Amino acid sequence: MTPRDASDDNSSRWSDLDRPPLDAAALRRGLVREGGLWSEVEVVRRTGSTNIDLVARAREGKAAEGAVLVAEEQTAGRGRLDRQWTAPARSGLFFSVLLRPAEVPVERWGWLPLLTGVAVATGLARVAGVDTALKWPNDLLVTVGDEERKAGGILAERAGDDAVVVGVGINVTLRADELPVPQAGSLALAGAGNTDRDPLLRAVLRSLEEWYDRWRAAGGDPLASGLQEAYAAGCATLGRTVRAELPGDRSLTGEAVAIDGDGRLVLATENGVQQPVGAGDIVHLRPA
Known part of the structure; x- marks a missing residue:
């Protein structure tokens, strides 16, 4: 699907006063600066997936590092395991960013979705005043009433040998009757003090730039950059009994005890073995 520029939506630009459109020019003025990470901010009215679009541009050499693509609406947004969003x-x-971490060994690029999670949680806490927890490896959780719910997710995809596109989706103003599943949530339902998407997006991107610069300066070392400690501090999965649903229809149950140096979740199983999990679906079975 070809993206449509947000300026094409003049007829319905203010049709929903509770959900005004983003101002791309204002975002560029606030985020694109000489020497900074963000090189371009584009807002489109509708597209299938910002990740698919930006990966394609990167592969064709049509996007520089720091390109940001934001969609007001995604018709084919995806999460992990190709789940629909x-x-x-x-x-x-709903946005994607293009990163080219040339200073970092490729084997450490697996930290990028975890880094993005830390950055998003930090930015949302600053502006929305919502405590956002991280479910390993890439879910964003908020508390609605006394229930933990997913309000966002992160998807990282390679875009050639030298680039990664990281996509982020965050439910901001979804009402209870708009939730795709009962287990979903939004910042508004979690009692956010601010649901204006403009300052939220700016805060998240500035936080992402801060963490990305720190991580690159440390050569991708999760300890030296402080990333491993920050992720563990905000991770709602640690300390809980979980079930890891692994490739090949296998599963592993144990207590999540650590995030190791490769960003894997370490489970302590009932037979006393500590098993790292690098890929899989995690189900929280018991509160921390």
């Missing part, structure tokens, strides 16, 4: 137009933040 749908939400009403302008009800959330």
